[in-house]
Amino acid sequence: MDLTPLDVRKKKDDLRRTVRGYESTQVDAFLDLVADRLEEVIQEEVRLREQVTMLRERLGGFEERERALNEALVAAQELREEARLQAEKQAGLRLQEAAQQADQLVSDARRSAEDSERALADLHARRASFLRGMRSLLGRFLDEVGYEEARLVGSPEAAGSPPQDDEDGQDGEPESDHA
Template sequence: MNITPLDITQKQFKTAFRGLDREEVEGFLALVAAEFEALVKENLALREDNRRKAEDIVEYKGRERALQETLVTAQKASEEIRESARKEAEITISDAELQAEKIVQGAHSRFLRIVDDINELKRQRVQFEANVRTLVESHLKLIEAFREPSREEAVQFMPAARKRVADE
């Protein structure tokens, strides 16, 4: 049975012979009714406060769940970004290694061409030197052949020439 402050104040007692002092009973009932009313109001306020706090807890739990989901999503996104960056880095490194290999091969090919060119130039130089030497030697022989005979040679040449002329 729920008793309200109004029930307390309106409660009527039967009067009996040698009963209680009516004013004292009514004063006490008024005091009890006032205290009871204060307790009921406090109880209602506490229930309302409790209800609000329960709603707040539900709201906070919802926020917490959303934050946890956001955190999990952010962690997954971070992991995906990290994995994507790693793969991109691997691709970039592979491309750089491939380009470096092409550059090295190109440089090696050019080196081989240059070595071949140097060897060809050396061969041409040797051939040129040989040609020049042959030309110089042949010119020396020509010079020697057309050179004036020295006096000694002329003196030796004269009697032989006279003899030849006389023989003719």
């Protein structure tokens, strides 16, 4: 049963008066005090209910903010993880690319060294061939000079036969006897 201040005040009028009962002024004063206090309690209850409603609304707002913050935090963590994975992937690709470039540089350097070695071997062979040809030519010139000296100094029989040029098809005769 709900008891209101008005119920208390009405009850005062409904009570019977007896000769040997309580002092009516004291009872009236007490009932007024109870009614006033009951009214204060009811007002306090209304105020507290309003405050609870407001606090629940605020709590709902805080819970919504917390949910939004948690979602933002999760999204940030996912983004950070995605960025980390992307960075690792990029680093891996760059390392792979650098390794390929290094392999290519080593391969190019080896090829260049092999080409240089072949060119050097070719130059050595050409030099040796040139020196053999030069030695042969100088030998023929010396033979011819010896023949010409012998011819000038003495008889052609002492000089022997003129040197033969067997490499280039010349007969070993000096180009000009009429010098």
